Each structure stands twice: as C-alpha cells, then as structure tokens.
Amino acid sequence: MSDTGYDSSSLTLHLIQIVGEYNVLVDEPMGRHTTFEIGGPADLFVTPDDVNQVADVLAVCRESKAPYFVLGCGSDLLVSDDGYRGVIISLTEGLTGVSVSGNNLNCQAGVGLREAAETAYKHGLSGLEFACGIPGSIGGACFMNAGAYGGCIADVLTSVDVLLPDGSVTTLDVDELNLGYRKSRIADEGLVVLSATFTLEEADPAEIRVTMDDLTRQREEKQPLEMPSAGSTFKRPEGYFAGKLIMDAGLKGWRHGGAAVSKKHAGFVVNMGDATAADVHAVIEHVQDEVEQQFGVRLQPEVRFLG
Numbered sequence: 001m002s003d004t005g006y007d008s009s010s011l012t013l014h015l016i017q018i019v020g021e022y023n024v025l026v027d028e029p030m031g032r033h034t035t036f037e038i039g040g041p042a043d044l045f046v047t048p049d050d051v052n053q054v055a056d057v058l059a060v061c062r063e064s065k066a067p068y069f070v071l072g073c074g075s076d077l078l079v080s081d082d083g084y085r086g087v088i089i090s091l092t093e094g095l096t097g098v099s100v101s102g103n104n105l106n107c108q109a110g111v112g113l114r115e116a117a118e119t120a121y122k123h124g125l126s127g128l129e130f131a132c133g134i135p136g137s138i139g140g141a142c143f144m145n146a147g148a149y150g151g152c153i154a155d156v157l158t159s160v161d162v163l164l165p166d167g168s169v170t171t172l173d174v175d176e177l178n179l180g181y182r183k184s185r186i187a188d189e190g191l192v193v194l195s196a197t198f199t200l201e202e203a204d205p206a207e208i209r210v211t212m213d214d215l216t217r218q219r220e221e222k223q224p225l226e227m228p229s230a231g232s233t234f235k236r237p238e239g240y241f242a243g244k245l246i247m248d249a250g251l252k253g254w255r256h257g258g259a260a261v262s263k264k265h266a267g268f269v270v271n272m273g274d275a276t277a278a279d280v281h282a283v284i285e286h287v288q289d290e291v292e293q294q295f296g297v298r299l300q301p302e303v304r305f306l307g
Contacts, residue, residue, distance in 0.1 A: 006066040015046050018056045023047040030079040035135055037228040038277050039079025042088040049094040051194050059167050061087050070192050072137030076230050080307030081277045103200050109139030109193045126203035127156040132212040133219040139193035143186045145179045149215055154179040158199045163192040182235055224262040228271035234299040242299055243267030249290045256282040
C-alpha cells in the first residue's frame, strides 16, 4: 500500500493491462510535462491511446481509490517539488484526432490550441485566431474557457463530449457548460473532456493568416516567451489589470531563488532556469501581499497547483 492508501503495485499491473507497459511510467519527473519545467515525480504517469482507454484508466483509479489528475499540455500548472502521489493521466499523446466537416472543427482533448488554430486556417475557417499562441490543449481550454486578445473558447465552442464521474460519456452543448471567465461546469463537476466541436466562419485564409501573424507578433513583443512559465500567473481582477497592479507596486523583476516577476511583462512569473515550485510560490505570495497592501486588491492565481 502507498502512503495515500492505495495498492500501487496492483494498480500499476492493472494500468499496464489497459495501456501497455510502455505507456505506464513510474516516478516520472513532472518538470518534463509542464511549461514551467518544474515539478517532482508522479507515482505513475499513464498515456492512454484512445477514449476507451481513458475511461478504463479512470475507472481503475477510482476503484483503487488512487488520486488522479488528467493532464493536457501542463501550461497552467505548478507541480510541487515533492511531485504527485497518485496517477497522472496524460491525453496529449493519444487523444489527438482532428476533423473538419463544413464549418465545424472537431478536436480531441489532447490536441494543442495552436494546432487547432492552424487547422482552421488551412480550411479557411475563422474564429480560432485568438488561440494561435496559447500553449494549452483543447481539453484544458474548455476546462478554463481559455482566451486571449478579445476572444475566448465560449465564443466558438458548440459542444463537448465528456466523461462523467460514473464512467459514462455524454455530449454537452455550450449553453450547458456555465462558461465564464476562467471557469466552467467542467471544472466545477470534475468532468473529463474527450473532444470538442467548434463552429467557425468561412473566411479568406490569407486574411486569417495576417491576423494570426499579427497576434503572434504582439505576443512575442510583450510576453516573456523565451523563459519557462505558466502564462498569465494571475486572473484579471474586476476593474483592473493584474500586470499593471504588479508593475505599479514596483515588483517587476522581483526575485526569489530561481523564480521572478518577468521584467518584460509583470503579469508573468518566470522560471529563470533553476526555479523550484517553492520559489514560484514565494514570488506569487509576495506579489499577492504587496499588491493587496498597496492597492487593496487580492490577486487570485490563474495557475493551478498540484501536489
């Protein structure tokens, strides 16, 4: 039995029976699977090949009472230096199907937003341009209603196929998802996105490309893309911009260990090269305290914490 109360050896054997020996890794460093490039080892790291395997893996984890976490691109995630005592279920290797039918683009959960935007462009479909630089997956984007540059997933999403806690699969229309700023029913109820369908508009591919290139240029100019991070560290507080509050608080460049507030964009906490999760936590907490003390606003992290 592991110290979390589940039989790790038995669970490992069951998972290997479902996904194969090479798709189950033991003590896998999570720094390899997050854009922060930070994180200690996960007890088990499982890569299902298809939707059926995802359902079977989740069922076995629940039966074993093993903690589990469904992982996309790891672009909004800070994993503890101690790692994760449980099972990480990674969707970005197996759930990568993309199809286009008329104005509809269907993507499985592990597809990257950049790939989805590029596919839409190649088919002359407009609506996902805003997503061309977001480093997340389709599943994660639906989970948090990802957005940038005035667009968000809710604007173009039609429906999602999700795995319910009881193991059944159902399709939910966008108006059933309670999508808001960085929130959704998917997150609230612990649903697992398997695929999503977007309804887009026909447009000149050349015009779509111009928009995507312009957004990419803006992102490269304004954001510290050359350094590992989890994107925007804080949610936008109502009536304010997190980056401006942090900058006005004099915190640009403030550093603790290997983590720092970016000098390029104060809304980003970055890994300077050797940051630990503890370093990042220390920077986040200092920023929260200073901004609250100076402006009376408590910033809420957009980053999710694991482990």
